[in-house]
Amino acid sequence: MLTLFDYLPSQNAWKVRLLLNHLDRPYRTEYVSIFEGEGQHADYLRISPTGTVPAIRLDDGRTLAESNAILAYLADGTPYLPADPFGRAKVQQWLHFEQERVESVIGTLRHWTLTGKLARRAPALVEMKRAAAQRTLAILERELATRPFLAGDRYSIADMAVFAYGSRVEEAGLSLASCPHVRAWIARVQAQPGFLAEMHPYSEDPFSGNELP
Numbered sequence: 001m002l003t004l005f006d007y008l009p010s011q012n013a014w015k016v017r018l019l020l021n022h023l024d025r026p027y028r029t030e031y032v033s034i035f036e037g038e039g040q041h042a043d044y045l046r047i048s049p050t051g052t053v054p055a056i057r058l059d060d061g062r063t064l065a066e067s068n069a070i071l072a073y074l075a076d077g078t079p080y081l082p083a084d085p086f087g088r089a090k091v092q093q094w095l096h097f098e099q100e101r102v103e104s105v106i107g108t109l110r111h112w113t114l115t116g117k118l119a120r121r122a123p124a125l126v127e128m129k130r131a132a133a134q135r136t137l138a139i140l141e142r143e144l145a146t147r148p149f150l151a152g153d154r155y156s157i158a159d160m161a162v163f164a165y166g167s168r169v170e171e172a173g174l175s176l177a178s179c180p181h182v183r184a185w186i187a188r189v190q191a192q193p194g195f196l197a198e199m200h201p202y203s204e205d206p207f208s209g210n211e212l213p
Contacts, residue, residue, distance in 0.1 A: 002027040003057040005047060007034050008200035009208065011107065011164040012067040013054040018160050019074055022194040027056075035207040051213075068095040071157040080157050090151040094158035098165075101139070105132040107165040109172035114202045115209050118173075133172065137179055140166065144181040148188060155192055163189045 004020070004027050006013045020027055032038050032053050039051030048055040048065035055065040056074075064070055072095070075081035082088050109129050112118040118126065140162070143150065151158040167186045169176055176183050189195065202208040 005055040007053040098161040
């Protein structure tokens with residue numbers, strides 16, 4: 001059975017849980033207490049070279065890290081990843097966008113805000129992240145004005161990836177008031193069969209206020 005290395009408050013890990021729920025695929029979970037330093041243990045670094053979650057281990061012992069790589073692997077041969085090369089490349093385009101322009105800015109601001117770390121960060125850095133997040137939302141608003149889902153007319157892992165942090169902007173101190181098309185897309189994603197509504201706050205982890213090792 002597939003093993004998921006998980007940290008419940010992580011939206012990167014939530015992406016993988018979401019896809020597994022859509023696929024109705026059974027798996028077992030091993031939890032990694034990243035803020036207590038478990039991600040930096042030698043045995044886990046052999047699974048995830050950066051010490052981050054999520055990661056998966058297959059039945060044959062092979063391992064794979066990085067959330068969007070895991071999504072692409074698990075979605076192969078399913079309706080959530082197009083079969084044609086161009087369609088797959090369009091999904092990959094948005095997976096790269098998510099890591100560079102969503103997770104790294106909206107996800108970071110959300111984490112700092114929810115774990116009390118925002119005040120520890122340089123104001124100039126926070127403002128840079130906020131400005132970048134506004135540019136990201138403007139891009140998403142413009143693109144989603146032209147089609148129902150990010151990579152085309154069908155829901156895909158591109159939407160799952162961007163939704164993970166893109167739907168939580170209020171928790172990052174941002175607003176979707178001027179983004180009606182993004183709000184409509186969020187509702188479409190939430191209406192998908194098998195959508196995983198359960199998310200876990202950082203407050204569940206008493207160590208989440210620590211800096212990562």
